[in-house]
Amino acid sequence: MSEDNEDTEREKRQAAAWRGAGRMLSRSLRDATVAELLAPLAEAPYDMDRPADLYGDGVVAELERRVAGLLGTEDAAFFPSGTMAQQVALRCWAGRTGNPVVALHPMSHPERWEGGALSAVAGLRAAHATTEARQPTAEEVAGLAEPFGTLMLELPLRDAGFVLPTWEELEALVGAAREREAVVHFDGARLWESTVHFGRPLAEIAGLADSVYVSFYKSLGGLSGAALAGPRAFVEETRVWRHRYGGRIFRQFPQALAALAGLERELPRLPSYVEQARRVAAALGPAFAEAGIPWSRVHPEPPHTHQFQVWLPYDPDRLTEASVRVAQETGRVLFRRWFPAPVPGLSVTEVEVTEPGLTWTGTEVAEAVAAFAARL
Known part of the structure; x- marks a missing residue:
């Protein structure tokens, strides 16, 4: 199989995992069907x-x-x-x-x-x-x-x-x-x-x-x-x-x-998304530490909007694969794709909180982080 075909199959697998999950912080713009x-x-x-x-x-x-x-x-x-x-x-x-x-x-x-x-x-x-x-x-x-x-x-x-x-x-x-x-x-x-x-x-x-x-x-x-x-x-x-x-x-x-x-x-709901994003962000740091991840960064902290970055000291492909497995095996989407950060040895992802994420509790965030860390 060519490298391009491998990339295509990988992307299809990722999309299917995230689309099939029942719990997520936000729907991706890529997930919606024509009917939706x-x-x-x-x-x-x-x-x-x-x-x-x-x-x-x-x-x-x-x-x-x-x-x-x-x-x-x-x-x-x-x-x-x-x-x-x-x-x-x-x-x-x-x-x-x-x-x-x-x-x-x-x-x-x-x-x-x-x-x-x-x-x-x-x-x-x-x-x-x-x-x-x-x-x-x-x-x-x-x-x-x-x-x-x-x-x-x-x-x-x-x-x-x-x-x-x-x-x-x-x-x-x-x-x-x-x-x-x-x-x-x-x-x-x-x-x-x-x-x-x-x-x-x-x-x-x-x-x-x-x-x-x-x-x-x-x-x-x-x-x-x-x-x-x-x-x-x-x-x-x-x-x-x-x-x-x-x-x-x-x-x-x-x-x-x-x-x-x-x-x-959506416009009237955006303030509630921002407040929930701040609660999710506040739960991530302690959850990473509890899960044994040696270093993490939420940026900015607290978030200025309902979107923010998370940085971790792992390869982006490894982190993306863990994100896919969490979605496939637990039905929850905490993170999606990861990318190389501007600092060598670190990777970054963007987290967005919208209506699907409003009911997430700090405990659920911690459980999702533990599941994610277990698959690294």
Whole structure:
């Protein structure tokens, strides 16, 4: 069997184990069937007897109005992907400021996961206030050696552990950008669940920035899609560029209905997910020690959102195999795939807590850790 076939069979085995388990902290986006994805659409808060959308009207326009209202902005535009939304936003701000330099973290989504599109497609250039796995400080932004037109902050910074600044640090970061005569854009793919950490409503958080991007599937359980929110004239300009980028789609009612359903169902529940994630995280450290695992790290501790990292001193394939066996043999999913950590000899995984994990107790977490450790 070729190496590619072995990888495919391994992935199928992993997916089957996790999909077949009865207890988990969260459903994976990969687990859902077509029927499961279609079911919430009929429950969306929208009149199904109205005509379907055409090029962004109807239910898509209703979603845009809802998002603008939640974020307290003048307008919002639906985009088929967050990658497109952010590239358009940063391109538009560069045109308005006359400066193609974007200050952003090297671990942010445009730098890591978009194939160099900022420079290759939009002709923009990145500047990094810090390379450390954390949010930048106001002092670092103020001290950037070259002028920049836009400061982009990913809230939370996913690849660093879903980390957020404090509210005071965020205000200072925005203030530092203003002192440099730059605009501020929030990559808020997961901004929805950041209200607990900041202790502020969505509109107050978004109000610090000139523009905000939010995702409809990463926390809200939608099918796909994103929105850009901000001043009306700016959002209208992004709609022009959306068309140029190929994002003016004939019909998008499934994505819009799924997003409306997510805003109705998941958005109010996100604070409870964050609180439960903190309880799960607090139980993990003592459970690892009790199970005889020599070293562990939960990051950040406590979690800033309902997602966080776990680090352990084992090979990632060994940890993933233990995770699969726990699912197969106990019917519980505590962890899924593991990956090499930036530090040699360590591995890292991401833990997410949503509705399925709300009933987990500290005792159940400890039992799942013991089962996991026994299979290492």
